[in-house]
Amino acid sequence: MLVMKFGGTSMGSASRLKTIVDLIKEKRDEKPVIVVSAVSGITDALIAAAYDAVHGKVDLSAIERKHQEILEALGTDSSTLKPYLNELKAELQHIAGFARLSPQLLDNVVSFGERLSARMLSLYANSQGLATRAVDSFDVGMITDTRFGKAEVLPQSYIELNKQITAMVNEGKIPIITGYIGKSKGGQITTLGRGGSDYTASIIGAAIRASEIQIWTDVNGVMTADPRVVREAKTVPLVSFDEASELSYFGAKVLHPKTILPAMQHDISVRVLNTFDPKNPGTKIVRNIPGEKSIKAIAFKKNVTLITIKSSRMLLAHGFLHQVFKIFYEYEVSIDMIATSEVSVSLTVDKGKDLEGAINDLKQFSEVKIEQNKASICLVGEGVNANMGAVQKIFNTLSExxxxxxxxxxxxxxxxxxxxxDSEKTDKAVKALHKIFFEVEQ
Structure with a gap:
């Protein structure tokens, strides 16, 4: 079996759905299992609708119109979506009645993006001669905890997903499964966090021991840099799981940071492909690449916060770092980069995190310096740290x-x-580093 995941831009128009159906037909002999995101822009529209409902406004017209326009352009009847739109309207009216929005209620509302897109694709695919069945992931075994908005998939999901999906495929059906969403043991709808449809695809791929997991997006695979910043960015044809994980963690937008993990654990290759350029071979991600020692790509995050912690009182004291990390853990603040010295610890966290409580606790035993509007840039490739020539190039280029x-x-x-x-110099730095590593003859 082959997993094919299609993102929001891939689902965003009638022409794109035609491309998707053609791609599914090409892979029919490989027993494809399809995972879909919401149509581009719909998740944001659903979040806005949920917050509008708190203030008494219930309006689904834009969301309904978007799906109807796509199906009408395909010559497909949209009436099958009506029960889901009615259910969504009832959810919003419920929120309006209570004039409040909990994380659980928000997950309920947001889940309709994928639920609508799965039915829409299935309707059109069936009209084109394919035997598909649209299903919600929680109805085929996607069980999560109850951390609404960022739920974790429970281990028992893998067995049930394998059982349910394999049975569907053996019946001759092509499953079209909602990404991003699940249900708790108690039956509460949850979401896996933004970008979680990639994670869904990887989990399903691992569960059914897929031959490959394909992530269809709007770029030609993993690029040497963000093409919106560096026009000369190139596709990287082959990267290791570790390299891809580092790139996604440090800001590369192609993959959700969790996507790689289930695939890596089961040694399933992941291929990143472009729905807008389906003949492009994209990037293949594999467990390791023997003998490969080169910088593959540059990733970055803008607007991060740099925190420096100094404590002469606890200098070299047993448990100092443990205490620092414990505080960030308790406040659920994820650390990106870290550097230590004899007198301080410096680290970065994403902007927007509520740091007040963590900072106050750190100040009980240390001096804390906060620097906003910073950017982290990460050069990724096997052996980069051991390559003194590459490190020297980095600093020479930035100095120049x-x-x-x-x-x-x-x-x-x-x-x-x-x-x-400094965040304002990110583009300048990335362009300069890309030029020296990828555009100049080595």
Whole structure:
């Protein structure tokens, strides 16, 4: 079996759905299992509708119109979507009646994006001679905890997903499964966090021991840099799981950071492909690439916060780092990069995190310096940390462009080298580094 996941832009128009159906037909002999995101823009529209409902406004017209326009352009009757739209309207009226919005209620509302898109694709695919069945992931075994908005999939999901999906395929059906959503043991709808449809695809791929997991998006695979910043960015044809994980974690937008994990654990290759350019071979992600030692790509995150913690009182004291990490854990603040010295600990976190409680606790035993509007840049490739020539090139290039480095972080895995700079200089730095590593004759 083959997993094919189609993202929001891939689902965003009638022409794109035609392409998807053609791609499914090409892979019919490989027993495809389809995973879909909501139509591009619909998740945001559903979130806005939920918050509008708190203030008494219930309006689904734009959401309904978007799906109707796509199906009408395909010559397909949209009436099958009506029960789901009615159910969504009832959810919003419920929110309006209580004038409040809990994370659980928000997950209920947002889940309709994928539920509608799965039915829409199935309707059109069936009209084109395919035997598909649209199903919600929670109806085929996607069981999660109750951390609404960022739920974790429970281990028992894998057995049930295998059983249910394999049975459908053996019946001659092509499953079209909702990404991003699940249900708790108690039957409450949950979401896996933004971008979680990729994670769904990987979990399903691992559960059914797929031959490959394909992530269909709007770029030609993993790029040497963000093509919106670097026009000369190129597709990387082959990367390792570790390299892909580092790139996604440090800001590459192609993959959800969790996507790689289930695939890696079961040694299933992941291929990133472009629905807008389906003949492009894209990027293949495999467990390892023997003998490969080169920088593959540059990833970055803008608007991160740099925190420096100094404590002469606890300098070299047993348990100092443990205490620091415990505080961030208790406040659910994820650390991106970290660097330590004899006198301080520096680390970065994403902007928008509520840091007040963590900072107050840290100040009980240390001096804390907060620097906003920073950016983290990460160069990823097997052996980058051991390549002194590459490290020297990084600093020479940044120096030539008068870009100050505020922090250096070398990954323990030896496949990433990270720096922190002022956010406003990110594009300049990425372009300069890309030129020296990927555009100049080596």
């Amino acid at each position: 462009h008068q870009i100050q480095v505020d922090m250096i972080s070398q990954g323990a895995s030896e496949i990433s080298f990270g720096i922190v700079i």
